[in-house]
Amino acid sequence: MAVRLKIHEITKSFPGVKALRGVSMDVMEGEVLAVIGENGAGKSTLMKILAGVQPPDSGELRWNDKPVSFSNTAESQACGISLIHQELNLAGNLSLAANIFLGREPHRFGWIDERAMHKEAAKYLEQVGLNVSTKTLAGELSIGQQQQVEIAKALSCNAKVLIMDEPTSSLSSGEAEKLFRLIVQLRERGVSVVYISHRLGEVARLADRVEVLRDGANAGRLNKQEINHQAMVRLMVGRELSQYFPHQAHPLRDVRLKVENLVVAGRVSHPVSFEVRGGEIVGMAGLVGAGRTEVLEALLGVRTALAGKVTVDGKSYTLGNPKAAIHAGLALVPEDRRHQGLMTPMSVEENLVVVSSDQRSRFGWLDRRGDRAAAQSQVEGLKIKTPHLQQTAAFLSGGNQQKIVFGKWILNKPKVLLLDEPTRGVDIGAKQEIYSLMEKLASEGVAILFVSSEMEEVLGMADRALVMHEGRITGELSRSQLSEEAIMELAVGGVAAH
Ligand SMILES: Nc1ncnc2c1ncn2[C@@H]1O[C@H](COP(=O)(O)OP(=O)(O)OP(=O)(O)O)[C@@H](O)[C@H]1O
Numbered sequence: 457m458a459v460r461l462k463i464h465e466i467t468k469s470f471p472g473v474k475a476l477r478g479v480s481m482d483v484m485e486g487e488v489l490a491v492i493g494e495n496g497a498g499k500s501t502l503m504k505i506l507a508g509v510q511p512p513d514s515g516e517l518r519w520n521d522k523p524v525s526f527s528n529t530a531e532s533q534a535c536g537i538s539l540i541h542q543e544l545n546l547a548g549n550l551s552l553a554a555n556i557f558l559g560r561e562p563h564r565f566g567w568i569d570e571r572a573m574h575k576e577a578a579k580y581l582e583q584v585g586l587n588v589s590t591k592t593l594a595g596e597l598s599i600g601q602q603q604q605v606e607i608a609k610a611l612s613c614n615a616k617v618l619i620m621d622e623p624t625s626s627l628s629s630g631e632a633e634k635l636f637r638l639i640v641q642l643r644e645r646g647v648s649v650v651y652i653s654h655r656l657g658e659v660a661r662l663a664d665r666v667e668v669l670r671d672g673a674n675a676g677r678l679n680k681q682e683i684n685h686q687a688m689v690r691l692m693v694g695r696e697l698s699q700y701f702p703h704q705a706h707p708l709r710d711v712r713l714k715v716e717n718l719v720v721a722g723r724v725s726h727p728v729s730f731e732v733r734g735g736e737i738v739g740m741a742g743l744v745g746a747g748r749t750e751v752l753e754a755l756l757g758v759r760t761a762l763a764g765k766v767t768v769d770g771k772s773y774t775l776g777n778p779k780a781a782i783h784a785g786l787a788l789v790p791e792d793r794r795h796q797g798l799m800t801p802m803s804v805e806e807n808l809v810v811v812s813s814d815q816r817s818r819f820g821w822l823d824r825r826g827d828r829a830a831a832q833s834q835v836e837g838l839k840i841k842t843p844h845l846q847q848t849a850a851f852l853s854g855g856n857q858q859k860i861v862f863g864k865w866i867l868n869k870p871k872v873l874l875l876d877e878p879t880r881g882v883d884i885g886a887k888q889e890i891y892s893l894m895e896k897l898a899s900e901g902v903a904i905l906f907v908s909s910e911m912e913e914v915l916g917m918a919d920r921a922l923v924m925h926e927g928r929i930t931g932e933l934s935r936s937q938l939s940e941e942a943i944m945e946l947a948v949g950g951v952a953a954h
């Protein structure tokens with residue numbers, strides 16, 4: 457196989473951070489190359505350089521053995537490179553055809569040739585297996601479908617190297633399967649796919665080769681037959697990670713969270729009831745769309761509860777009012793942390809202390825020193841990679857932004873901690889830190905309810921699991937009853953086999 461794109465000794469610094477310290481790798485024709493590494497290792501930075509989003513400080517790119525440099529994304533695209541960002545960039549109020557040809561619309565007599573545009577667009581949508589009209593508005597599609605449109609757009613630019621930065625992080629498992637099939641087809645057609653993911657199972661399944669980055673440098677590469685979980689982890693973190701789930705059963709205390717007949721606007725139209733005790737870690741399993749996030753959001757009051765009663769330590773609070781919920785002792789770490797939980801123009805410190813600052817203030821005065829110490833403790837505890845506490849949150853890597861939102865809620869010392877996909881987008885080391893933290897909080901008596909689509913995580917961390925299907929709880933499994941089959945059966949709507 458021939459080298460299509462050669463990346464040679466690329467460096468890139470930001471104030472206080474050496475993001476890339478001379479990284480080299482080759483992208484071959486028609487291969488799936490996975491690029492993996494811990495949060496902040498430099499993966500997205502390198503991809504943005506390949507896509508012309510930002511220039512390198514030094515180093516060289518060669519395309520088919522000729523030096524190339526890109527001063528913008530259009531130049532990189534013209535060369536044959538397309539980057540699909542994790543945050544998809546489609547214009548929701550434009551048709552699919554308009555999105556695909558945005559800025560490159562075919563013209564006829566000086567007018568946009570709508571017919572030609574829709575005809576061409578249909579061709580590319582068909583190639584990616586998306587069966588919807590080209591006149592559909594992009595905003596009406598699911599995330600998985602929007603991603604298919606982005607891929608169609610890349611194909612229409614004749615992409616030879618297609619870069620996907622954490623493409624599956626917000627897909628349902630069905631959508632992810634579709635994407636994997638498409639990736640295999642693209643490779644067969646000679647397209648090179650550069651694939652970034654923290655899900656090592658996916659990487660093992662898809663990748664022809666793996667490149668590992670650590671702290672902005674090459675940490676090693678694996679050929680097809682060398683790719684396995686252990687080898688990848690060893691290269692990523694530089695050591696073996698043994699005991700993956702630190703779970704222990706903690707002595708159960710009184711019921712802390714009690715939910716009675718909760719009905720939520722939207723999907724959860726059947727009354728939901730359950731309890732979580734202090735010291736207990738309860739997992740909420742189910743397929744994407746089962747209504748789990750809706751339940752958590754209703755508990756915190758950011759989504760309308762139509763009926764129901766919720767108490768924390770025996771005291772009820774007004775539903776539909778996040779302030780009341782937080783005051784009652786609830787905290788919710790949302791699924792989409794970068795959008796829902798982070799104030800990106802503010803500093804790491806400001807973000808970390810924003811909810812808990814009041815708790816530390818005395819006589820109406822903010823305790824600045826206390827705030828700083830609290831922020832520092834989270835940066836250390838969660839290993840948040842930042843040059844200093846005053847760094848603007850927007851400049852942190854995706855996974856590190858997620859950790860900030862986690863840390864901010866922990867600092868508020870909740871009685872009941874609601875976690876929505878707590879480890880999505882974080883690397884394998886940080887995953888363990890988050891699991892240990894859940895254990896520690898449970899041992900201190902916090903009631904923890906976590907939603908997870910990762911089966912392993914539910915099996916590994918839950919004392920008990922609630923399984924949801926189409927807006928209702930279809931069953932409850934104690935730790936001894938927990939198995940993949942039992943969860944799946946309930947998740948697709950079956951009845952618990954007690
Ligand atoms: N515009 C920027 N300004 C300042 N620092 C930045 C900027 N972009 C990236 N960095 C820093 O560069 C380092 C590498 O970040 P990058 O986003 O490439 O990591 P990553 O490997 O993609 O991590 P993740 O898995 O968390 O997405 C991080 O320390 C990050 O904070």
Ligand SMILES: [Mg+2]
Nearest residue numbers: 499500853854
């Ligand atoms: Mg990244």
